[in-house]
Amino acid sequence: MGKLVVTEFVSLDGVIEDPGGAEGFEHGGWSFKNPAPDGDAFKFEELMAADAQLLGRKTYEAFAAAWPEMTDEAGFADKMNSMPKYVVSTTLTEATWNNTTVIADNVAEEVAKVKAAHDGDILIAGSSVLIDTLREHDLIDEYRLMVHPVVLGTGKRLFNNSAADLELVESRNVGPNVLLQTYRPAAKTEE
Structure with missing residues (x-):
């Protein structure tokens, strides 16, 4: 069974909107303020090891508008374009x-059927509304958050309309000021 992994660039105040600056958000491009070379390597390895992507419509439309025309020598674009995607x-x-x-x-x-159809990771980027829905149904297996030291004050947030109890399983520097934090849903206790 595949593992559903939320993978996000996130500000200190939980904003995930437009980290790359392509969507026109007033604070767009905020992830470039703090270079994270080890984070770039992690993102490459994460994608190469993944089986599929699951996206909300808005994120899908942004990706579908950009990725088909992209190329690179490392194979990142080829992987993005060839792997199974679900919107x-x-x-x-x-x-x-x-x-x-x-x-x-x-x-x-x-x-749940998508998870059953794959053995590896199914990555979810952006897609805050979809993430809320999946969290409400206990379908998310892991959160990989690349936390940047910026406070934006406004924007779409990772945790909007549903609560989550999480356990930190890893935390490491991936740039001078950027942390990669990996969380899994906390085990539920019987009352």
Whole structure:
């Protein structure tokens, strides 16, 4: 069974919106203020080891607009473009990015099927609304958060409308001022 992994660039105040600056958010591009060379290496290894991606519609549309035209010698773009992708949307009727399946209904049930269909990691980036839904259904297995030392004050946050009890399983520097923190859902106790 695949492992559903939320992988995000996140500010100290929990904002995940537009870390790369391509979406027009007033604070967009904030992740570039603090270079993280070991973080870049981690992101490369993480993608290369993953089986699939699961995305909300807005993140999917941003990725689908950019990645098909990208190339690089390391193979990152080839992996992004060739791997299976699943987009959760009630409004998207057709996927334009190759190897994409649209999930329109029964999100929790369909995502459970995606997990069963893969053996490795299924990465979720961006997609805050989808993450809330998956968290509510206990479908997320791990959070990998690259925490940047910026406070933005506004923007889409990782934790919006649902609560989570998490256990820290790893924390390490991936840049002079950037931490990679890995969390898993805390074991539930019987009352």
